[in-house]
Amino acid sequence: MHCYNHQTKEAIGLCRHCFKGLCQECCQKNEDFLVCSENCAQKVSEIEEMNERAKNIYGIGKYASKRHFPLSVVLYLCMGVLFISLGVSDLILYHVSLSNYDIFFISFGVLCLLFSLLAWRRTSKIGIIL
Template sequence: MNCFSHNAAPAVGVCKACQKAVCVECSIDTGRGLACSPACEKEVGELNLIMDKSKQIYSIGVTSKLPHTAVLMYSFFGLVFCSAAIYQYATRGRFDFISSAFGLGFLVFGMLAYIRNKRLNLNC
């Protein structure tokens, strides 16, 4: 593969921003990727910033003992609704179908979210 600007020169890499092949003369090493121009150098910096922020948001590379936030919320709401249904049954002697359905639904969603996040290796 040859350089995009210098057709005779062999390429040493690809610009991280525009994906054009670059030779030694054209390449600008940003430390975390090659750029072919000052405009692309700025773009590479922004791409690296986006990747760093995404890693922080999704906690990539970080292990956590706590489950995913959605799992905690679904489980909390599931337990609240199931507790309300049990309380209704214990105090009034009638089965509260709505509360128990919501509670079981939230618990199922919590379990599905937990399984999904484990498969995707997400820790946020």
């Protein structure tokens, strides 16, 4: 394979981004890979950064140990417990029978618990930690 810019010279490697053959003269050494231009170096570092963020989100490699319970699930769970206990304590303390407030609080709490379950099922299916 010959250099993309110098047809007579033998290529020593490929640009990491555009995969053009590069000779010694044409390649810019960039950390541990070859690139043909600043533009390609920029593109490569963008892709590397994207990969790194994706690994963090999906809990891959060094981020595997960082895996935790998704925040949305915890949030909905807390809201559910809070509203149900508000409704129930209001019912116990001030009312003998169910008032509209109690019904609202308890049903909203149940809804939150349902959202929590849905969020948990969804995140565990996709594998995203958010």
